Amino acid sequence: MNQRGSSVFCKASLELQEDVQEMNAVRKEVAETSAGPSVVSVKTDGGDPSGLLKNFQDIMQKQRPERVSHLLQDNLPKSVSTFQYDRFFEKKIDEKKNDHTYRVFKTVNRRAHIFPMADDYSDSLITKKQVSVWCSNDYLGMSRHPRVCGAVMDTLKQHGAGAGGTRNISGTSKFHVDLERELADLHGKDAALLFSSCFVAHEFGAITFVDEVHAVGLYGARGGGIGDRDGVMPKMDIISGTLGKAFGCVGGYIASTSSLIDTVRSYAAGFIFTTSLPPMLLAGALESVRILKSAEGRVLRRQHQRNVKLMRQMLMDAGLPVVHCPSHIIPVRVADAAKNTEVCDELMSRHNIYVQAINYPTVPRGEELLRIAPTPHHTPQMMNYFLENLLVTWKQVGLELKPHSSAECNFCRRPLHFEVMSEREKSYFSGLSKLVSAQA
């Protein structure tokens, strides 16, 4: 299978996915950040700062919290104290604030029993309010499936919270072995290997490596991903997946031939030297994989796809700039970091809607967007409420609507490369999409 074949995933992984983002975009920036004293020219206290620099130093002094444990300078010997570490860090933060890429994390406790609702603590850690979540990677709500939680709970009771070691030093449980077998079977491979995160060794030349992290659980008859859907799994030599998105837990894995897996297991430093995943999480993941392999999984996937289609159609009909993309994640282009953040903040504080503004470095500068991830558990009514309030906020911050985005390219008039709703599907939702469109 070539990469073009899994276009859903390619699009999604390269442009929209914070958690699997190719890191090229930030490498340059990070390299600059870590530049040593010789590169950055912040004047010393002994000097005579003036103009902009003086101004900056004053701002920095004011921004410091009143009580700090210590300044980094305090520990430096006199001979090397010419480099103002504290100011350097403050300056880097200030740069992000100035170009609106500084991130303030929204603090939300997702509620298992009323998915996709959450308690929002962003304004205050003492008072909370209920919000709907529209940007989670828990695409099917599996993190709170009763059988998943039941498996975690039983394992927690029997075996405790942690694994207590690396895989080689007391950190391999039967849950690890069972889950690796289940995952190998899911992808039709000899063997699979679990990682604590989606770190995998790319270390192997011309072999076909396909990253299915956003597709596993969501596509194919058994949830095996795009390869499963397109019937090309035997052509994929190494498949990487995650337990942290559609499967609702945490961790990553690869599946391949037994000799390749055994080689990675035996040689890969990132695997050898890492604390093993807790058995209770693996018990939950095992249950989740099994559920999504079954008829219940197929029902969930159909509902998921239907909700994505409906949501996309509603957004397009309302004239919002939906990025052309066949993914289950719907990007709406804002193309302005400050306004993007403002939309996100307004939706959260006024309308109890949480959709995260995606700014640099997750997307290139100038391509800022809202990334909407409907699940099978978002109702048409919730979508309607979402759209109404997005439109109000959109206009309020000074963004424009197009008269109507059609299901074809505005320039070449060819059909878009993703499936839109059929007339029959539209009627299924009782004209909801048209209704919303008319209100815009």
Added chain:
Amino acid sequence: MNQRGSSVFCKASLELQEDVQEMNAVRKEVAETSAGPSVVSVKTDGGDPSGLLKNFQDIMQKQRPERVSHLLQDNLPKSVSTFQYDRFFEKKIDEKKNDHTYRVFKTVNRRAHIFPMADDYSDSLITKKQVSVWCSNDYLGMSRHPRVCGAVMDTLKQHGAGAGGTRNISGTSKFHVDLERELADLHGKDAALLFSSCFVAHEFGAITFVDEVHAVGLYGARGGGIGDRDGVMPKMDIISGTLGKAFGCVGGYIASTSSLIDTVRSYAAGFIFTTSLPPMLLAGALESVRILKSAEGRVLRRQHQRNVKLMRQMLMDAGLPVVHCPSHIIPVRVADAAKNTEVCDELMSRHNIYVQAINYPTVPRGEELLRIAPTPHHTPQMMNYFLENLLVTWKQVGLELKPHSSAECNFCRRPLHFEVMSEREKSYFSGLSKLVSAQA
């Protein structure tokens, strides 16, 4: 604080700890592993293999499991099929088997209610037997503390199994915020930042960075690590710790000034693009940190240190080659990969004792050892049973005992650099150590 000051940790981290091992030892090997087709000269099928190579190919063919999903070769276009990927991987595995560094993971389900006991599934995944575990990083048994498990369970019920996103995209919960505050307080710093594993950015020149991963929870009045014990925390600019060892959960963190933490949070790719830790694990970790800060923590630490001293004394008195090291982990030098594995296997299969043989790449070749980690929950009787059976096995595989290792260096006669038991402490254990020594 300079690195020499925390000699306990230095020793432990560099020589004995798989999970924080400096990776220099394996870099070369890994680089060789990932060598491309042009470097490795395995002959093609079309050629005329003979001698050793022919022999090797025959072995490889025989070692292949009867049913495999596919061979990597099958997917290669004819033009590049000259490189035998499958054989290459099989060869790398074979190399490890030949030099006895091939790892067969012991499969053990640790039992929460009878810590440090576990169900061993290593011989068969169907039948199990109970074994005692002597090599876990769950140093104080916190992974099964009722309050830790209770916190995990409540959070699982309320919020489900996973976090559902990166920290920026719906993956920050109040549990993240609370735990980061608790950890900052533990280390007397402005701020702390959680990581999914002990990955941390080393990105910052002359600032003092101290890795306390094996010391947090175990040293100091509040379990803040060696810096806490020695009263030098304000001198340490960045402290890294883990939630996966003494705290019994999983994940890592750094604590430092707020501007440094905010810079890492805003710029570090390894933080930005990683799925957030599940709230339920953080709730457990928070409870664990709080317990170990309290009087209960101080009791556990005293019992831990006392057990380590007793165990070390017993091993030395019996004439086993205990590596001179003041750590809470006791290394016994075997210096032979094959015999080391044999000792480990025999103890497990015949005597129901699990202590992991530590071979390359965790330790340099020729410095293979057993790494014994007593907890506060290992009883003197268990230690006695352990020692008796280790001695039997030790002789059985052809290893030698010294007449008696004293508490002073065999050459210079100076006292060893770690605390041994006082006479009063020895008497506390009713002469157990001497008893065992006499039996040897």
